[in-house]
């Protein structure tokens with residue numbers, strides 16, 4: 234499943250020169266094609282405001298389009314620079330709910346060289362949706378995005 238998705242996304246990134254269009258296509262593809270990926274979004278860092286800003290998503294609209302660094306799973310990852318896999322969101326004290334159906338979540342940072350500049354955030358309505366395989370898959374996608382759009386600066 235992930236092999237075909239990587240091929241598809243690799244091609245999408247190759248042919249798309251606009252970052253927002255590219256992120257939109259990736260969010261839509263992952264949301265529609267990968268089982269259990271019920272909400273998929275990209276947040277980017279606004280360093281001066283110390284917050285995350287939602288740049289692209291596919292799924293039910295969220296009111297959390299801006300998240301302060303440190304708040305929620307997304308904000309924690311923004312500060313730690315580490316990915317976070319949450320098996321059961323009901324057990325997390327620092328969690329921001331976007332939708333009552335969500336049961337598990339993964340956040341994977343997007344790096345420009347070594348700088349953490351954003352993240353992909355995926356919510357699932359299934360408990361324990363995400364494993365190390367999802368992590369590797371999403372790291373690969375973020376690496377491809379970064380190679381095309383950021384590292385050439």
Ligand code: SME
Pocket residue numbers: 272274295297300304305306307308327328329330331338354356
């Ligand atoms: N659950 C996230 C907030 C973003 S929504 O899932 C879209 C969090 O705790 O940071």
